[in-house]
Amino acid sequence: MSEHENRAENPAEELTVPELQRRLAEFAAARDWQQYHTPKNLVAALTVEAGELLEIFQWLTPEQAAGVMADAEAAHRVHDEVADVLAYLLQLCTVLEVDPLQALAEKIERNESRFPAP
C-alpha cells in the first residue's frame, strides 16, 4: 500500500505531536465537526475519555492492573482510550493555541523547584 510505504519513508513526519494535530484538524474539517470543537466541549470530551480509560481498571486489584496488557482485548481497549484522551487533549491545545509539549516541559521545571530531589 503506497500510503504505508510513504509512512515508512517519513516516519518522523508522521509521528510528531504537530503532525497529529494537523491530521486531527483535517479529519474534523472534512466532516464539518469543528463547530462542536469548542474549548468547553473538548475538555468535557477529554474528561469523558479519561473516565473510559479508568473504567478498564476500576475493579482490578493493583496486581491485575499491572498485568492488564497481557490480555489482548484489554490491551486493545487501553490503546483505544489512550488515543481518545490524547486526541481530545491535542485538539483542545489546537483551539486554545497551547503547545502541550512546551507546557509540560515548563511544568517539569516548576516541579523541580517545588519538589527538590533529596
Add this chain to the structure above:
Amino acid sequence: MSEHENRAENPAEELTVPELQRRLAEFAAARDWQQYHTPKNLVAALTVEAGELLEIFQWLTPEQAAGVMADAEAAHRVHDEVADVLAYLLQLCTVLEVDPLQALAEKIERNESRFPAP
C-alpha cells in the same frame, strides 16, 4: 547554566514525547515516586487532572470559554492543567509500554473507515 544552553542548542531533542517521558521517569526516580506510579493510580491521577482542567470551564458560557486565554491567570491554569494531564498520560504509557503517538495514528486511521468523509 550549561543544561539550559544545551537545551537551547538542541530544542528538537528536548520537546519530543519520548524525551519528556524520559524526563518524567527521571523526576519520579529521583524522588522514589515510582512505587506510586502503578497503572491504576496513574489512570486515576489522569482523570483527576482532566477534572481540574474542566473545573476552569465549568461555569463559563461557550463565549466565555472561547475567550479564556485572554485572562492571564486562567491561561496559566490551562497550561498547568494541560501539562498535568499530559504528564500522567505519558507516565501511564511508559508503565504500560504503549506508544501514545502510534496509538493515536492508528485510531485516526480506524476513524477514517468508521466515519467516512462525505
Add this chain to the structure above:
Amino acid sequence: MSEHENRAENPAEELTVPELQRRLAEFAAARDWQQYHTPKNLVAALTVEAGELLEIFQWLTPEQAAGVMADAEAAHRVHDEVADVLAYLLQLCTVLEVDPLQALAEKIERNESRFPAP
C-alpha cells in the same frame, strides 16, 4: 404484581436513602461482589459514571442540553446514569460509614457562612 402493590403500601420504606443503601448492599452480597467494593474502586466507579452522564451532554449547546429530556432515548440514558452515579455514591458512603444527607446538610451550613447571601 404483588411486589408493586407492596411498594405502594410502603412508599416511605422504599424510597429513602438508607433503604436504597440496604438494597444495594443486598444486591452486591447476593452476587459476591462486595469484594470489589473497596473505597478506592467505588470512587473510581463513581467518577466513571459521572463521565458517562457528562458524555450525554458533551457536544450539546446549552440550549440543546436544556431540552435533553424531551428526547425519550436521551431521557432514559439520563435516568440510567443518574442512578449509576447515586448507586456508587451510596455504596461508597456505606463502606466509609458516611451519612450522605448529613454530610450535605453540614456542607450547606458551611457554605451559608462562606458565601453570605447579599
Add this chain to the structure above:
Amino acid sequence: MSEHENRAENPAEELTVPELQRRLAEFAAARDWQQYHTPKNLVAALTVEAGELLEIFQWLTPEQAAGVMADAEAAHRVHDEVADVLAYLLQLCTVLEVDPLQALAEKIERNESRFPAP
C-alpha cells in the same frame, strides 16, 4: 438559634432528598446563581467533584484507602467531597425533573433481571 432548634425538633423533615433539594435551590436563588445551573454546567461540576473525591484516594494502596476515615483531615475531606458530589447530582435532578431515588430503585430492578443472583 431558632432555626437550629427547629431542625433538632424535626430531624426527619430536614434530612430527606426533597428537603435538601429545596434548600439547595433556595441557596442558589438567594445568590442569583441559578443562571449558572444549566444541565451541562451541573454535570460538568458533578464530574469535577467526583474527581476531587478520587484525588483523596489516588495514591493510596487498597489497604490505606480502606483506613482513610481514621485520619481526621482525610475524613473531613471525604465528607466535604461526598457533599459536593451529592449537591450537584441533586441540583441536576432538580433542573431535569428527575427523581433520583426513583431512578435508582428502577435501576436496581433492571439490574436484578440483568444480573440474576446465583
